[in-house]
Amino acid sequence: MPKAIKKCRVCGKEYEACRTFRYDGIFRWQDVACCKEHGSQYLAEVMAARERENNAVKTDDPKTE
Amino acid sequence: MTVNDLAITSLETITVFKASDGDYMFTLDELQNATISQSQESTDITGKAGRKLSTLKRNKTFSISASNGLVSTGLLAAQTGGELNSENTTVNWTEELSVNASHKATTTYKAVGTAGAEIKHLYIKNTDGTLGAELVQDSTASTGKFAYNTTSKEITFHTDVAENTGIFVIYNRLIAADHLVVDDDIADVKVEIFVDAIAEDKCANQYHLQIHIPKADMSAEFSLDMGDNQAIHSFQADALAGKCGVGGNFWEWTVFAANAADASST
Numbered sequence: 001m002p003k004a005i006k007k008c009r010v011c012g013k014e015y016e017a018c019r020t021f022r023y024d025g026i027f028r029w030q031d032v033a034c035c036k037e038h039g040s041q042y043l044a045e046v047m048a049a050r051e052r053e054n055n056a057v058k059t060d061d062p063k064t065e
Numbered sequence: 066m067t068v069n070d071l072a073i074t075s076l077e078t079i080t081v082f083k084a085s086d087g088d089y090m091f092t093l094d095e096l097q098n099a100t101i102s103q104s105q106e107s108t109d110i111t112g113k114a115g116r117k118l119s120t121l122k123r124n125k126t127f128s129i130s131a132s133n134g135l136v137s138t139g140l141l142a143a144q145t146g147g148e149l150n151s152e153n154t155t156v157n158w159t160e161e162l163s164v165n166a167s168h169k170a171t172t173t174y175k176a177v178g179t180a181g182a183e184i185k186h187l188y189i190k191n192t193d194g195t196l197g198a199e200l201v202q203d204s205t206a207s208t209g210k211f212a213y214n215t216t217s218k219e220i221t222f223h224t225d226v227a228e229n230t231g232i233f234v235i236y237n238r239l240i241a242a243d244h245l246v247v248d249d250d251i252a253d254v255k256v257e258i259f260v261d262a263i264a265e266d267k268c269a270n271q272y273h274l275q276i277h278i279p280k281a282d283m284s285a286e287f288s289l290d291m292g293d294n295q296a297i298h299s300f301q302a303d304a305l306a307g308k309c310g311v312g313g314n315f316w317e318w319t320v321f322a323a324n325a326a327d328a329s330s331t
Contacts, residue, residue: 032181045181046180049204050216054217
């Protein structure tokens with residue numbers, strides 16, 4: 001049976017991903033990482049990067065002050 | 066009032082309710098045609114030397130079919146047994162964008178999905194318009210990777226993706242829509258149907274004709290032509306005996322003067 005292989009976005013290791021129905025708004029570590037720990041790490045990195053970017057935009061824009 | 070011969074001059078509407086609870090389902094009002102047909106099998110009862118004595122009647126059926134000039138979402142729900150709701154749902158969205166001088170591109174709509182993997186696919190377009198390398202979403206942009214901010218809808222690329230580079234993006238967006246969900250189970254919808262038509266007698270008097278089928282089995286078979294031809298939405302339903310509260314009525318044919326006042330109930 002063919003398997004869906006993805007690359008972990010934290011360690012780069014290939015892993016077998018299950019193609020289940022995705023509920024939007026729910027974070028599924030299987031979509032992005034090889035294990036729960038790497039999924040949590042990736043989510044934290046994404047959130048931190050977005051927060052940094054959004055804060056930078058607020059500082060640049062005088063209307064938001 | 067006795068009306069003998071009628072010409073049906075206009076097919077007006079077909080209105081459909083759920084047979085189980087009487088909930089209104091839909092009305093078809095751009096009808097191109099409708100056909101009702103009844104059949105019944107007869108088996109001869111024979112006597113000496115095969116002489117016909119009488120007939121045994123069985124398998125009485127009544128069916129209706131019609132074609133609507135517009136696609137009816139309500140009819141689709143009835144034919145598929147699906148649940149039609151006005152709700153938020155995701156749709157697949159594709160876009161062709163261009164990278165700006167800041168190595169960014171902005172999606173028209175907000176991509177939704179697993180955080181950090183909202184963009185399902187992103188390809189760099191080759192100069193001939195074909196799709197080239199696929200980049201992967203990550204928390205920050207680097208070689209072969211891009212970042213996406215759901216607040217600003219900005220895709221940020223590494224500096225190696227030059228200004229004016231064309232990209233092809235595939236993502237899911239959330240949208241409020243009329244949403245019909247058809248599951249893979251068997252469709253089994255029983256309906257009550259009213260057909261309304263205008264008729265005329267030989268003296269040019271106008272009548273309203275209503276055909277009522279208290280309980281019918283909606284066929285799950287249909288096809289819609291899309292593209293070159295007009296999408297005509299057709300359906301077929303077979304009358305069923307024994308609707309709760311209606312007794313043995315298979316169908317009814319009611320003709321009344323188009324301008325008839327209400328009858329007195331006493």
